[in-house]
Amino acid sequence: MTALTHSPMPAQVGLLAARAIKGTLRNPAQMVFPIVFPLVLLAVNAAGLDAATDLPGFPADSYLDFALAIPFMQGALFAALNGGQDLARDIEGGFLDRLAMTPLSGAALLAGQLGGALFMGLISAVLYLAVGVAFGVGIAAGAGGALVLLLLSLAISSAFACLGTFVALRGGTGEAVQGFFPLFFVLLFLSSAFFPRDLIEHEWFRTIATYNPVSYMVEGIRSLVISGWDGQALAQAFAIALIAIVGFLALSARALRTRLVRT
Amino acid sequence: MTHERAIDVAGLVREFKGGVRAVDGIDLHVAAGEIYGFLGPNGAGKSTTVKVLTTLLPPSGGRATVAGFDVAREGAKVRASIGVALQDVALDPMLTGREHMRLQGGLQGIPRAERARRGAELLDRVGLSDAADRRSKTYSGGMKRRLDLALALLHNPRILFLDEPTTGLDVQSRTALWDEVERLARQEGTTVFLTTQYLEEADVLADRVGIIDRGTIVAEGTPAELKAQVAKPTVEFTPRDAGQCSIAAAALAPFGEPVAARRDGSIAVRLESGADQLADIVRALDHAKIAVAHLALHEPTLDDVFLAKTGRSLEGAADGGTAEEIAPPRRDRVAA
Numbered sequence: 001m002t003a004l005t006h007s008p009m010p011a012q013v014g015l016l017a018a019r020a021i022k023g024t025l026r027n028p029a030q031m032v033f034p035i036v037f038p039l040v041l042l043a044v045n046a047a048g049l050d051a052a053t054d055l056p057g058f059p060a061d062s063y064l065d066f067a068l069a070i071p072f073m074q075g076a077l078f079a080a081l082n083g084g085q086d087l088a089r090d091i092e093g094g095f096l097d098r099l100a101m102t103p104l105s106g107a108a109l110l111a112g113q114l115g116g117a118l119f120m121g122l123i124s125a126v127l128y129l130a131v132g133v134a135f136g137v138g139i140a141a142g143a144g145g146a147l148v149l150l151l152l153s154l155a156i157s158s159a160f161a162c163l164g165t166f167v168a169l170r171g172g173t174g175e176a177v178q179g180f181f182p183l184f185f186v187l188l189f190l191s192s193a194f195f196p197r198d199l200i201e202h203e204w205f206r207t208i209a210t211y212n213p214v215s216y217m218v219e220g221i222r223s224l225v226i227s228g229w230d231g232q233a234l235a236q237a238f239a240i241a242l243i244a245i246v247g248f249l250a251l252s253a254r255a256l257r258t259r260l261v262r263t
Numbered sequence: 264m265t266h267e268r269a270i271d272v273a274g275l276v277r278e279f280k281g282g283v284r285a286v287d288g289i290d291l292h293v294a295a296g297e298i299y300g301f302l303g304p305n306g307a308g309k310s311t312t313v314k315v316l317t318t319l320l321p322p323s324g325g326r327a328t329v330a331g332f333d334v335a336r337e338g339a340k341v342r343a344s345i346g347v348a349l350q351d352v353a354l355d356p357m358l359t360g361r362e363h364m365r366l367q368g369g370l371q372g373i374p375r376a377e378r379a380r381r382g383a384e385l386l387d388r389v390g391l392s393d394a395a396d397r398r399s400k401t402y403s404g405g406m407k408r409r410l411d412l413a414l415a416l417l418h419n420p421r422i423l424f425l426d427e428p429t430t431g432l433d434v435q436s437r438t439a440l441w442d443e444v445e446r447l448a449r450q451e452g453t454t455v456f457l458t459t460q461y462l463e464e465a466d467v468l469a470d471r472v473g474i475i476d477r478g479t480i481v482a483e484g485t486p487a488e489l490k491a492q493v494a495k496p497t498v499e500f501t502p503r504d505a506g507q508c509s510i511a512a513a514a515l516a517p518f519g520e521p522v523a524a525r526r527d528g529s530i531a532v533r534l535e536s537g538a539d540q541l542a543d544i545v546r547a548l549d550h551a552k553i554a555v556a557h558l559a560l561h562e563p564t565l566d567d568v569f570l571a572k573t574g575r576s577l578e579g580a581a582d583g584g585t586a587e588e589i590a591p592p593r594r595d596r597v598a599a
Contacts, residue, residue, distance in 0.1 A: 007369055007372040022358065093353055094351045094352075097349060098414070101342055101345075102367065103371065
């Protein structure tokens, strides 16, 4: 028998993340749509809703500045969707059983899975930022703020990726993952992503947006673009992302234990 | 091999929700270096047994050790000792053959240099060197099976589990896989636990065969031993006029005891004096003025063993489906 030493966990994570990244890079549909769709929507919104900036109390002079936060959220959602579907495919096709036959730890599997989604989230975030800056968006918090923006974007991508992983492990099918995600787009639309909370006219909408954690993620990103350093907005956004990461990671770990019933 | 018995199973049970017992108290023992064929129809419990023995499913009862390790309590040690190719070939369509080997080798903890060498060696052995840098989604079914086998062998396991490895393969790919399995067992001393629903596969490859039906082992032994239990050939006759079945049965009665027929509307008789009676049978049927739709002489096969033990023919073999297609009855003489 070949002399085996258990590969250390970072090596296992690296191998699985590299696999996930290769899979994404080799599947143009997984790369192009998640990047292009949010940018197209941004362009449409920026052109069509610019008049909203004339409203008294609107926090930005340009709707593009205001709306730049939206693609980051959508990109995170798409990265999570793709990651979740990849994992569901592994479950359906038996690849997870193949992995289960190796000394791979459950934690490494989850981390490797997240690594792929984070790669996609980072590529998207850098691109959104570059496109925004190229079209005249100024980052009020400066270069340091841009870095924090990328960091926050990665935290949000991680949160959604953990959710996608949980749904994939719990549902076990690509359809389950796909079926779940429209709900999160609804959450995005019922947040302050497209309009500042205090300018939302309808009480019910404002209430939902106030209790919707997505609002605070969007507002964290937005604060760096249009306000500068806003400690409270950033703390809320990072806190919600971290709580979501921890919560969904714990749920994913539990679902993985059920899914991987190896002895 | 340290352990004389590579696989040792006693009273193994696997029950699913709703009380369905896919594996219902089986006992089996596989010696080191042996090829053990686990034969049975679809749904008999073969794959569930493999999943329990490979630690992918915990047993509901009984005891099983693989390579000397308890499958329920020492899963990691069992996994380190075995290679597994499950029924559904599990590959990442976006990875090349070589990348699969690298990933699997890395996760198995094989040092990097050895991983590359062993990966290349195995790809070469299964005839995939030329396709090693192509994504697996471009592979044919046979190539995928061969890559699956190479992956299962990467860490040089002592025991190899192959769950219906030749299902859906063409004759050439099947023969190549059989050759490799034989080589592994005979030259490298690898113990092979092979499930199959194909009679000829078990007959040709296995040192010993266990026949499973509805979760229990109904027969076990070498193919020769099992066939000796139903030693005499059978003749199976289908009259052109279904209404003549009882007359035909009476005409055939002097030649031996009736047994279960494989085809509907047929009569089968185990020939007391062997195949030499065939000419007399034809004369007897002619004398009784019974028109023949189908007449076949069967030398004892593992299917006869299954038929004798369960009263049913193996799925596929019975309906002229997969088993007959993949394993043409070389020794049967058929007249129609």
